[in-house]
Amino acid sequence: MNKRAVNPTFLLLLILSAAVINGCKNPSKVLAVQSDQQPELYVIRDVNIIPMTADNRIIPHATVVVKDKKILSINEVVPASAKVIDGKGKWLIPGLIDMHVHNISDISFGQSYPTKGANFFPDNQDFMLLYVANGVTTTLELSARPEHFGQRNEIIKGKVIGPRIALAALIDGGDGTGMIANTPSDGRQTVRVAKGMGYDFIKVYSSLSIETYDAIVDEAAKQGMKVLGHIPNAFKGQLQNAFVKNFTMVAHAEEFSKQTDGFSTADAERFAQLAKQSGTWLSPTLITMVRIAQQARTLDSVKNLPYLQYVHPLVSSKWLTSNQYNRNTSPDRVAYFEKMVAFHVRLVKAFKDAGVPMVAGTDAGTSGVVWGYSLHDELELLVNAGLTTEEALAAATRSAASWLQIGDKLGTIEPGKFADMVLLNANPLEDISNTRNIAGVFVNGRWVTHTTISTMLADLAKRNAANKGKFEWSRRAEPM
Numbered sequence: 204m205n206k207r208a209v210n211p212t213f214l215l216l217l218i219l220s221a222a223v224i225n226g227c228k229n230p231s232k233v234l235a236v237q238s239d240q241q242p243e244l245y246v247i248r249d250v251n252i253i254p255m256t257a258d259n260r261i262i263p264h265a266t267v268v269v270k271d272k273k274i275l276s277i278n279e280v281v282p283a284s285a286k287v288i289d290g291k292g293k294w295l296i297p298g299l300i301d302m303h304v305h306n307i308s309d310i311s312f313g314q315s316y317p318t319k320g321a322n323f324f325p326d327n328q329d330f331m332l333l334y335v336a337n338g339v340t341t342t343l344e345l346s347a348r349p350e351h352f353g354q355r356n357e358i359i360k361g362k363v364i365g366p367r368i369a370l371a372a373l374i375d376g377g378d379g380t381g382m383i384a385n386t387p388s389d390g391r392q393t394v395r396v397a398k399g400m401g402y403d404f405i406k407v408y409s410s411l412s413i414e415t416y417d418a419i420v421d422e423a424a425k426q427g428m429k430v431l432g433h434i435p436n437a438f439k440g441q442l443q444n445a446f447v448k449n450f451t452m453v454a455h456a457e458e459f460s461k462q463t464d465g466f467s468t469a470d471a472e473r474f475a476q477l478a479k480q481s482g483t484w485l486s487p488t489l490i491t492m493v494r495i496a497q498q499a500r501t502l503d504s505v506k507n508l509p510y511l512q513y514v515h516p517l518v519s520s521k522w523l524t525s526n527q528y529n530r531n532t533s534p535d536r537v538a539y540f541e542k543m544v545a546f547h548v549r550l551v552k553a554f555k556d557a558g559v560p561m562v563a564g565t566d567a568g569t570s571g572v573v574w575g576y577s578l579h580d581e582l583e584l585l586v587n588a589g590l591t592t593e594e595a596l597a598a599a600t601r602s603a604a605s606w607l608q609i610g611d612k613l614g615t616i617e618p619g620k621f622a623d624m625v626l627l628n629a630n631p632l633e634d635i636s637n638t639r640n641i642a643g644v645f646v647n648g649r650w651v652t653h654t655t656i657s658t659m660l661a662d663l664a665k666r667n668a669a670n671k672g673k674f675e676w677s678r679r680a681e682p683m
């Protein structure tokens with residue numbers, strides 16, 4: 204059991220003094236401190252558990268004890284000192300997992316500091332709040348940079364309350380920036396470097412050559428790293444050759460729609476068979492293309508997003524003033540995006556019929572796709588595409604944890620698992636949109652109530668509105 208080494212009083216002083224230095228009082232920081240001082244022992248009484256185990260038998264009116272970050276017991280003796288949470292009429296599900304995110308962390312948009320380094324430093328708690336507020340307790344970062352390790356460590360250390368984060372290193376071909384490989388030996392070496400740096404997975408990208416792709420996937424298997432991502436453009440016309448052992452997940456439905464001209468159901472079924480034969484899963488990220496199509500039509504779709512107020516002003520400035528989907532848009536472009544949206548629905552049906560496992564991912568961070576909130580959008584779209592509510596939930600809990608190779612620790616509600624859980628006011632099996640109706644969230648055994656979340660969100664929206672003029676995308680290279 205990992206007992207936190209930091210003395211809570213010391214942490215409180217540290218954070219308070221940081222607040223004084225910054226000249227502002229940030230309730231986000233206060234949450235981190237309060238949670239640090241929380242008891243480690245809880246009991247949820249009279250709650251309906253949706254365990255999301257394979258048989259998923261609902262446990263009505265249950266008593267759940269949480270101790271030292273883990274689920275200690277269900278319907279057993281309750282320790283006297285436990286803090287009581289009333290679960291009457293409520294539903295408990297495992298914490299949600301978003302399998303495709305792009306997190307905002309420290310980044311350099313310019314060369315303002317003489318020895319280089321970042322010039323944009325988003326508040327990690329403000330950012331992670333979006334996940335916590337939505338019951339998203341695990342994420343898979345699909346273009347991880349060294350800064351994301353630091354971001355993750357702040358959460359592990361307990362200084363910030365946020366989700367667990369798995370990190371995938373992105374490898375592309377061509378002459379871009381980041382990890383680039385244009386030969387098989389470079390591909391293998393890049394995988395070994397990524398392994399050495401501590402990345403969990405390898406993400407392959409669109410401009411890799413076939414030979415380099417093959418070498419990357421093979422080397423990753425040798426290094427014990429699963430590969431997921433895009434289907435390189437080079438495979439157009441020979442798609443079957445991309446589906447090799449250890450290419451374990453396609454990160455977008457769009458990767459398939461790029462491979463068809465007719466958008467036919469027969470094509471969707473052919474793709475599903477390819478994936479099935481190689482044991483490759485699919486993260487459809489339906490919400491991404493829905494939002495892209497909306498933005499190609501009008502930017503009002505972004506302006507009117509109810510959660511835009513929680514997005515950092517620099518990011519919302521980018522989405523509204525430098526929107527790659529709206530720029531040079533045309534009726535043809537809109538029609539093309541909408542065709543893809545429709546095809547993706549048929550694709551999900553075909554994959555379901557073929558028995559290919561699917562997980563919920565959202566590509567959060569793509570313009571118009573807001574972290575945390577997008578997972579509920581995705582769940583609704585998966586159900587609209589033909590998944591049952593239970594299948595959609597599994598895609599964001601048990602199945603996702605299993606792909607991440609942490610299914611023995613997370614993804615279901617069972618004694619011994621980590622206490623990542625969402626308490627809902629209504630049954631999500633009856634209506635999947637009930638996953639939005641959150642009474643509170645257990646994040647790594649810390650209980651965060653709806654009231655706390657609402658207070659923090661309101662404060663964040665206020666500060667974002669006040670800071671709007673300070674962060675303009677067109678001036679991002681300047682010191683911030």
Ligand SMILES: [Zn+2]
Pocket residue numbers: 303304305345566
């Ligand atoms: Zn992505």
